[in-house]
């Protein structure tokens with residue numbers, strides 16, 4: 001394994017003097033609206049190695065964040081670094097066929113599930129989701145899209161209306177023909193039911209909701225097999241097949257957005273494998289380039305031919321599949337295979353999950369712990385019965401206390417997301433959970449967490 005498994009080592013106050021200097025320098029010119037985690041941390045990172053990050057003052061942290069599930073191979077993987085450096089010295093501009101691009105498409109085709117043996121490459125996640133929606137329109141000749149409460153698919157105008165929370169407020173009017181139905185977020189079931197005795201009431205509701213509100217022109221159902229942004233939410237395995245059958249009944253494509261769940265994150269290569277669903281298209285990104293900005297759409301031979309999507313130049317972009325991106329995709333796929341990272345995700349994910357379940361017994365404010373592979377969610381609540389979420393003041397405190405002890409994790413929100421690089425070692429995982437344990441104990445003993 002590439003990672004030497006560095007453990008936390010904190011030498012200065014956090015953030016240290018060099019971090020503060022760099023952070024302040026950046027703040028003088030950067031526009032507002034950048035990632036909350038970076039603003040809260042105030043730390044400037046210098047380099048990374050495997051599942052560890054080292055800041056400008058020489059403090060080393062365990063990374064439970066991975067750039068929001070981007071750094072699948074961890075930081076500075078030697079194979080990736082050398083392949084990108086070699087390619088940068090030869091050719092960096094795309095458009096034409098290259099040996100590297102041919103290899104990337106071949107490896108994607110080999111890894112893709114079912115009939116999705118062809119692909120398009122892009123450079124950002126939202127761009128890939130937009131492409132998949134154009135594909136659905138081209139193939140079905142319809143235009144409406146159904147998405148889910150809590151879903152996230154990017155911030156461009158074509159997908160903003162499909163984001164299932166209030167973050168789109170203030171950007172209207174949004175494109176029409178977008179419908180939201182409840183996700184199988186069973187811990188917070190809007191119908192106050194329990195799985196499996198609920199009989200998947202949320203799917204019955206979705207069916208009726210679409211019937212009552214759409215113009216009968218649904219081109220696609222867009223779904224995350226497990227929701228990342230909402231808090232690493234894991235639906236029961238029989239839910240996605242029911243959604244697939246709803247898509248079929250509507251004559252709509254089922255598009256699985258595997259930006260987060262793809263490439264081994266959930267302990268299988270694809271999130272859809274957990275439920276055995278065969279989607280009509282899959283959108284991919286994040287972990288597929290392990291940090292290099294590359295995204296794409298996996299599709300079948302038949303659907304990919306649909307026009308206008310399949311016409312020459314209709315679905316290309318300036319950077320999609322450029323030689324550097326192609327090398328990043330190939331190196332990621334080959335390393336996942338050679339270093340058995342899907343298995344590592346499954347194995348280390350199970351260790352983290354079982355340790356967190358022990359913490360759940362210890363701390364009254366842990367309402368739920370769930371996960372598949374290295375996609376793990378924790379729910380922090382004021383009250384186990386009402387499930388009211390813990391306040392921002394407490395969760396930001398948890399984030400900062402964890403950082404001070406050498407753990408970077410998305411705990412500034414009460415639906416904590418844990419998604420480390422797939423190369424994380426068991427020792428690093430244990431060290432990360434031990435820090436969370438320490439911080440939770442500090443909160444229990446010294447913070448008025450119910451009130452704050």
Ligand SMILES: Cc1ncc(COP(=O)(O)O)c(C=O)c1O
Pocket residue numbers: 068124125126127129152153154155224228229257258259260285286
């Ligand atoms: C499931 C999912 N789809 C799409 C996106 C958008 O990706 P990008 O930020 O690269 O546009 C994200 C980003 O978090 C995501 O989680």
